[in-house]
Amino acid sequence: MTQLTNSSAAPLAYPASRGKIIVSGVRKSYGRRGEVLALNGIDLVVHEGEFVCLVGPSGCGKSTLLRMMARLHYPTAGEVRLVDNGRTHLAAMVFQNYSIFPWKTVRKNIELPLRTLGMPRAEREARVTRLMERLGLIDFADAYPAALSGGMAQRVSIARALAVEPQILLMDEPFAALDAQMRRVLQEELLSLWQEDRRTVVFVTHSLEEAILLGDRVVVMSARPGVIIADHTVPFERPRRPEIRGTSEFAELEQRIWSQMRVEVERSEQ
């Protein structure tokens, strides 16, 4: 890992430094003979309470890596370890296409995992109501997802994930399908939501701006076969305000990461 252009010497911006997700030597290949190599030797530690953003060109395997952490995909070699403290649900996921059920109202969608986990009715209703209030969904509580805009649908998806109070929150390009303004609004909401409870988050995105605004670390992956080529610690202190987007420090970091990524994006085109 010596080739990494990381700045790990900087003091960590997050309190705990215990590993929550430990990825070691993960490779993933597709095809009957494993002819398509998607991930080639990934080592990554995500610490408890840390917000880690994965960026990289399309097809670099960042979503695959994320889905392994969710046990939706499995590695061809190597392993992913999740440390479960046994107190709450281990991992929840927010999908790009929302993946909320069209046949359930907003309230029922958010409530469903709590119901199947066996939480008493009064308790889960209180929790769902609180979340809907927090995310501005309360007026849509009894609406069906078909009536919602993309931004609202993704709020439902986020609320559903937060409802189970997961130890690990996995987000797979959650804002990619939204328009630019809605994306900004939701980024800012997520930023303030996360700063309230600081759970472990792994966030896959195409947007460097999003990654720097939200993340404690920005992990850059190469074009396929994906490897980690850089691991940046984001220097802005917490709690952060969205206004940091306008600072020169922000722009410099974005430029620095982009210059690393640009080569990879061009390579992935070929």
Place this chain on the structure above:
Amino acid sequence: MTSSAKVAAVTAPSATPDDAAAKVSEILIRPRRQETDPEGMVRRRRALSLSLGIGTPVLLLVLWQISAQQSWIDTRFFPAPAMILTEAGEMVESGMLVKDVWASLKAILVGYALGLVAGVLTGTALALSTVVRFALEPLLSALYTIPKLAILPLLLLIFGLGELPKIILIMLGVFFVIWVSVLEGIEDAPPTYAEAAQIFGINGINRWVHVILPGILPNLFTGMRIALGTSVLIAVGTEFVNGDEGIGYRIWPSWSLFQPERMYVGIVVVAFMGFALTWIVKAIGALVAPWAPRQARRHSE
């Protein structure tokens, strides 16, 4: 920084009082058999699918044969498969079966072709002209719900006995499925296609050839497959009550003549006929519209 060092650091029990209460455990996500031996998995899966796909019907046939031989089941109603096979052989030898199949097939092919053409023309006309549409759609939709076999007596009355009522009835059955598919195909086409055509001046006959007709093909072929089932059903149903040849004619009197073997031969032959016709329509569909999304994408991975 090796991976084992990292893991050791994590597995060491932490001393915070918080963790003492709840049980800390580790979830390991490691390669499964699918990942370590993907080729073997595909091979095993294929072998399993093939052996069960063939094995299950064979096993059922063997069970049936044994049950019949042991008289566990009443062979008057469920004759042994071997008996049915013998009967089929005799029916082929005497030329009866070939004649029956041809009689049914001929009516199906002619009626189907007529119904298809009429259905495509009508569906297109309905989509093309609002006047035609307002005039005919409510009427056609209302007629759609009439079971086609219900008007057989009327057709017999008008056209008399013979082949014609059967062909007309098949044609009607096919027609009603097809015009709906065509109309829906044109209606459901994303408006952006028409918009793109308009912007680039693709109009008139060119619009039909290059944009509208290709667009309805997937829908049309789905309709054509459904219509096949309808046409076989109508053919058999018509032959039950009218005519002197055809598969339906062969199946129907078998119960009163107490020839269950013959009945089973008829049922199996009809099933094969439907299967073969469906396969042909599917193959033509794949040839004509290779770009269409595949229907059942099972057995993928």
